[in-house]
Amino acid sequence: MKNKIVRIKDIAEKAGVSPGTVDRVLHNRGRVSDEARTKILGIVKELKYEPNLSARVLGTNRLYRLAALIPDASVDFYWDAPRRGVEKAESDLKQYGIAVEQYIFDPYNVDSFLDKASQVSEANPDGILVAPIYYREALPFFQDWSARSIPFVLFNTQLSDYNPLSYIGQDSYQSGMLAGKLAHYGQGTSGTILLAHIDEDISNSAHLIRKEQGFNDYFKQNGLSQYNIIRAELNRADLSGFHYGLDSLMASHPDLKSIYITSSKAYTVATYLEQKDITGINLIGYDLLPENIDYVNKGIIRFLINQNSKGQGYWGIYQLTHHLALKRAVDSVKYLPLDIVTKENIEYYIDKE
Amino acid sequence: MKNKIVRIKDIAEKAGVSPGTVDRVLHNRGRVSDEARTKILGIVKELKYEPNLSARVLGTNRLYRLAALIPDASVDFYWDAPRRGVEKAESDLKQYGIAVEQYIFDPYNVDSFLDKASQVSEANPDGILVAPIYYREALPFFQDWSARSIPFVLFNTQLSDYNPLSYIGQDSYQSGMLAGKLAHYGQGTSGTILLAHIDEDISNSAHLIRKEQGFNDYFKQNGLSQYNIIRAELNRADLSGFHYGLDSLMASHPDLKSIYITSSKAYTVATYLEQKDITGINLIGYDLLPENIDYVNKGIIRFLINQNSKGQGYWGIYQLTHHLALKRAVDSVKYLPLDIVTKENIEYYIDKE
């Protein structure tokens, strides 16, 4: 009852041709008679042939050069995790003949993005992983890569222009909805709830807009009209303005119950609350930055929604590798879970090693 | 600037010996002169040689037979997920020359376990994955496998007797703590909270005992002595007794706030609450069984802690494969995250496909 593995040679024998011909059929390198082709394809189906990936990798002794176009972690530490994910994937998958070159741009500087993206285009890699945080500016590059048939994978920000190979990340709308639930849960029956963007250019950031929609819709869909939902855009470039803005929000809304920060910057508000010794506010944010972890453990941040940004980097490289080196089909969208992180379970989300 | 891959042949050349000798050193097959050995090992370190797994798999054309000793999903549907995980891993990893044979036992019948475990021992597999839900009865088998140097991986229940290759699953104690937090969160300042085991033989189930400890310690450590924590062991074998037990618990504790079910059986209590039209109780349980998912969506189960049981099966086979076929080091404990699942994020935990 041995389940023999079907090899190309087996197919060739059964079809009365040589392995070379089978190979040409399987890879559509043309120049095969129609009768041979149909016969071979039939046998392939019948025998359920599956290529041996080890042999494939060994045989095609080819190096695929991947480019990772990601923001600078020394400017915004949020981007440290994706970088580590990319590096872990590279080390796990280099067996399959991939090498990743990182192109690091300044997330607060469009020109830097344009510059690095151009470098990627010039380098003519075999595949690209990119965090398209600048929507408008990214589009021409997508067009270029698309025209040159260079597969590219998006992470962090979901866009579907020019048909990316894949998107890796969260469903931003649902993420906002979940934040609404967490902001609402256990907060009594009425009050003010604040949504705040920090240091962001909203109009050019598709994913933040979708988070905001989801958040608002949570309250609408659940008929929670007794809550007063307000929004703010705060910027730490002007630190006194940042504090002043928070001061006046607190003053004008004494019934403030929850604050939802749409990015990984919840720790900035936590610092403010701590300094002013304000307690009893349900603070919700994103991502396991060291500062955020601290404030979760202190009880000042109540919930973090984990975006698994390391996983986003990892899976991005993973998808490119599977597509290019292993010639496997990949999902065009890979939504990662909306993990709820609290003091009690945070340890199991922090990267060991 | 090409990062050339280091092959055995390269090392041999540099050491002035033949590839065969290098191979003998790398695999400790002895019969190598000491000077050759030290020289080769030095070069291996220096050049950071890493074996090419594709070539290895292709070369050693060996089949590793793995045994999966898991409970019957048709008796308790909880075990469907691990089985699917095992099967997915088998399909993902069969490239590396593994084949998994399943040995399915009845989770409510010790004899069935003993029978199947004996079959596993007789089959003399290369590696074993087992859910040791019967503690006492599992030990002699561990001893046997250990003596025969058959690596075995535990999942679902953490035991450390006889040195398993690895444990995959949750930290049960922390899981209980998290349940305490969820049972407490947003429930006012006092009241009764119930912990219930359903259909379980507690004394022989190490993980349930640890969950209970964690749960109790949450309230102790946070000084929540104003809560009245009670416990119950319920059994559906006697269904009217099951209902009667719940009836009397409800009657004698009108201030009941939360119910924590230590297993995947929360749906049974949800059904009861639904039938009796009791609302306002914060019900917490485990795992994304179809029935539980239903009750989360209906709002009767408030929180589920996801134990990622499919992942447990998957990673178990994964660890065995990496250890045996790829000869890679594996972690001796792999704690999976304590995922908090609510109506709003449940979709991202339900298996697609």
Add this chain to the structure above:
DNA sequence: TTGTACGCGTTATCAG
């Protein structure tokens, strides 16, 4: 104690 030669399944090249 050591070296050599072959096979694993696939791909790529070259000759027909």
Add this chain to the structure above:
DNA sequence: CTGATAACGCGTACAA
């Protein structure tokens, strides 16, 4: 259009 054949890197049997 097709068939034969040489890699790819490792493991192993056999010869020296």
